[in-house]
């Protein structure tokens with residue numbers, strides 16, 4: 001798959017087939033994260049793969065899936081939690097704060113490699129941190145940067161041109177529509193106009 005095709009195809013997936021995700025596929029995603037750009041090449045991100053069947057509902061209860069909670073059976077079949085080894089808010093002249101960009105770039109690598117393997121993903125920032133830390137035994141010195149929910153997609157959201165609003169919506173068939181701003185509205189050449 002061409003990179004641009006993958007970028008075009010990737011949509012946030014929030015409803016998944018009731019089949020497990022092979023661990024190898026998840027590991028491949030983290031390996032792609034490992035190779036992502038890193039400010040000063042510090043590589044402070046580390047990852048937890050959650051694919052244990054009894055653990056999945058516990059993790060699900062800590063997250064908020066926007067635009068409608070998927071029913072049981074259609075929930076994520078795995079999670080990858082990006083941790084940062086140290087505080088994100090800087091005490092080192094902003095160096096650590098840059099790590100949040102590392103986490104974002106690593107996330108996109110993971111999402112694209114997941115897509116290549118037929119998996120759907122959704123980035124998640126809405127989670128109950130204290131509860132998640134407890135369930136996954138995350139040490140206090142690590143910060144949670146981002147979660148990814150994963151599974152084989154059971155929905156096919158479509159991108160459309162944003163006509164004013166960028167609000168996601170569902171049509172009568174339950175298909176999610178994702179309005180994206182037009183290139184001409186976000187791109188300037190040489191100077192801001």
Ligand SMILES: Cc1cc2nc3c(=O)[nH]c(=O)nc-3n(C[C@H](O)[C@H](O)[C@H](O)COP(=O)(O)O)c2cc1C
Pocket residue numbers: 010011012013014064065066067122123124125126127157168178
């Ligand atoms: C930093 C970040 C945090 C997000 N957090 C959540 C979240 O907590 N829950 C959720 O359902 N979606 C979350 N999303 C997914 C966005 O809603 C989604 O990317 C957006 O609606 C655009 O859709 P697309 O990813 O299909 O292009 C998050 C996305 C990003 C980049």
